Amino acid sequence: MKRTILIFGLLILALLLLFQFSKYAIISGDLNSEIAIALIAIVFFFIGIYINKKSLHKQTNPSEDIDHKKIEALDISKREYEVLVGISEGLSNKEIGEKLFVSESTIKTHVSNLLSKLNAKRRTQALQIAKDFNII
């Protein structure tokens, strides 16, 4: 938020400077008016690209980053989440257990809790729901 305000402040400042410069250049005859206009056009063109890139990464690409708040809201613990990641990697309970250095029984407990928290009947359904929630 603070950064956004700072960036916009600098942007406006830069624009004012550009306007003043172009006006001066045209009046003093140092620069052709077309070239001045072209410069401004190019600058604004890139400003448009820059701003769009920023906003696109936060508005139309919401699937990239995981929704940590949702994870909390669903009351999923760290360990349970690690198990969920294991499931998404296509691992069996046994393999997840080996990865996390715990027994298969423990993983089963975590999976069972996960399924009830995600309101799923199967691990594949849990994956689908987790993706819907941008949790994974």
Place this chain on the structure above:
Amino acid sequence: MKRTILIFGLLILALLLLFQFSKYAIISGDLNSEIAIALIAIVFFFIGIYINKKSLHKQTNPSEDIDHKKIEALDISKREYEVLVGISEGLSNKEIGEKLFVSESTIKTHVSNLLSKLNAKRRTQALQIAKDFNII
């Protein structure tokens, strides 16, 4: 490809018109030069946004459409693919069977074939592999 060329052509045409207009406006005194410059700036700003949006949707979002060639290359039949979709929806073999109006046995056969074709040991692993291949 054709569309891209057309769009760029129209874009360049519009720019030339804008330049001519602004030059005329400034010389004839109908318009303040600052206003003309501002107009150009705004237009280019939006052009920047537009172009960026187009390119971003095709470059940083390559995961959207499925790779049909890969499906063929893996020798996955239509029916098997339908089963794969069912799996990705978190359905059980029984539910997939009901959805496709066949028995659970049939689904098991398809799943088994799918797993060997995708070189997976579990349906969850099949999902992960299928996503890697942009098949799903």
Place this chain on the structure above:
DNA sequence: AGAGGTTTGGTACTTTAGTATGACCTCTTT
């Protein structure tokens, strides 16, 4: 018509997955 691939379906079996319950340990909070 016959070969070949796909789809369908069954039986029988093994392996994972998932549920239920109880127990113990370790922190953190009250």
Place this chain on the structure above:
DNA sequence: AAAGAGGTCATACTAAAGTACCAAACCTCT
């Protein structure tokens, strides 16, 4: 210190998932 939450693990069970093998029906192409 007691309560509560998370994590760990085990047993015993049921339910899915997956494998292997076989067989019939159905297309499609030659």
